[in-house]
Amino acid sequence: MKRLTILGSTGSIGTQTLDIVRQNPGKFEVYALAAGRNAEEVERQARQFKPRVIGLMDDKAARELKQRVADLDVEVVQGMEGLLRSVTDEAPDTIVTAISGRIGLEPTLAALQAGKDIALANKETLVAGGELVMETAKKLKRRILPVDSEHSAIFQCLEEDERTLEKIILTASGGPFRGWSAEKLKEVTPEVALKHPNWAMGAKITIDSATMMNKGLEVIEAHHLFNMTYEQIEVLIHPQSAIHSMVQYCDGSVLAQLGRPDMHLPIQYALSYPTRWSNPFERLDLRGKTLTFFDPDEYDFPALKLAYACGRRGGTLPAVMNAANEVAVHAFLARRIPYLEIIRLVERVCTEHDVLDATDLETILSADHWARMRTEEFIG
Incomplete structure (x- = not known):
């Protein structure tokens, strides 16, 4: 049985991780839940999954939560100190880092140093501190298993001999504004930008997908996760979001991982690895579908060019x-x-x-x- 700490339990990845736990009774124990300030949602989660520790970053929300769960046998901790406590206690063996933003860096490092494996859904951790994080994981022989759909796809396509790998191809939907003129983009509102054509995600990552900064962050993350040069990492626009990424080998073979635009599968694979579990998720149906691919336009997506430049530097x-x-x-x-x-x-x-x-x-x-x-x- 795996004992989990879930950082960002009220977000999109966190709630879907709890779906996986719910669908696999007896395979997991939720040791700790951590979130930002949503005391009401964390209380609901605590009553169902019975964690031993709950952490909230917001002090006021943490005080509210203590009152809400006073009848439960659970310890409420707060702030970054509480976040670190939830990942470094002896009990959990796997930390799901699904908290949004750079704030995931410190608990991920602390978890590695405490001997935990990481299911990583926080790309900002490797963007901000990739060298430090990967060196720490290598030194302590801990695993970092990718949860992002693109990096999970690459991970699933990798062969044992990494020397045969020629390049990796990250796919991107292109977001809601592919092909829009600069004049039209001037009128974009948050409501319009938050309507992603394929994926249901949190607000910050949805805006990053619209600007394509999200793909730039993923390029840097892939550089660190798979030890590839930036010249070996390619991005292709794939509006249908059926192929989540591809790997090209030295003989010209290209392996692709396909699936529906749903995060449950990559989350489950990170938690079940090295085995695969059956599940009730809807299957991908390609009948009657056309899959198309385009090079990203640097004029439309300057964030991608900037991310490559920053990564190389x-x-x-x-x-x-x-x-x-x-x-x-x-x-x-x-x-x-x-x-x-x-x-x-x-x-x-x-x-x-x-x-x-x-x-x-x-x-x-x-x-x-x-x-x-x-x-x-x-x-x-």
């Missing part, structure tokens, strides 16, 4: 890009800036940054803090 620059993007996306969602200003802001902050080697957590967090402050200054 390395050091603290990817962390700065990610931090600036987080601030800019939330500013757009709050109607403080227009849609087209998101990537302009990120690029401006990246241009100003004096890049350092990202060899320790303190340096990464310092760069992240600087980028957030500078982006807010530009917005102000």
Whole structure:
């Protein structure tokens, strides 16, 4: 039986992870749940899954939750200290990192150092601290199993001899604005941008998918997860979202993983690996379907070009890009800036940054803090 800590239990990945637990009785114990501030939803989860520890980042929400679950045998912890407690206790063996944003970096590192395996659904962790995280996992011989559908697809297509791998191909739907003119994009509102054509996701990742920054983050994540150069990582627009990614080998063979645009399967595979479990999920039906592929247009998607450049430069620059993007996306969602200003802001902050080697957590967090402050200054 696997004992889980689920970071981000009230988000899209977190709730779908609990679906997997619910569908596989006897295979999991939920040791800890952690979220931001949704005390009401966490209470519902706690009453069903009976965790021993619950963590909320927001102090006020944590105090409210303590009152809500006073009749349960559960400890409520709060803030980053509580988050770290939920991943470093002796009991859990697998940490599902589904919390949104760079905030996932510290608990992921702490979990690895405490000897836990990671089911990683937080790409910002590897964007901001990829070298440090992967070195830590390698040194301590811990597994990082990808949950993102694209990286799960690559993982499922990999052969044992990594020397035969020639390149990986990340697919992208292109989001809701593929082919839109700059004039039309000026009028984009949060409501329009949040309507992804294929996937049901949280607000931040949905906006990232519209700008294609999400795919840029995935390129950097793939670089670290699979030890590939940026020249070996290709992106193709695939509007149907049936092929989640592909792997090309030195003999020209291309292996692809296909499935419905649903995160349950990659979540389950990360938790069941190295075996596969049956499930009641709807199956992919390709009858009558046409699958198409296009190169991404750098004019339409400048975020992708920026992410490649930041990834190649390395050091603290990817962390700065990610931090600036987080601030800019939330500013757009709050109607403080227009849609087209998101990537302009990120690029401006990246241009100003004096890049350092990202060899320790303190340096990464310092760069992240600087980028957030500078982006807010530009917005102000």
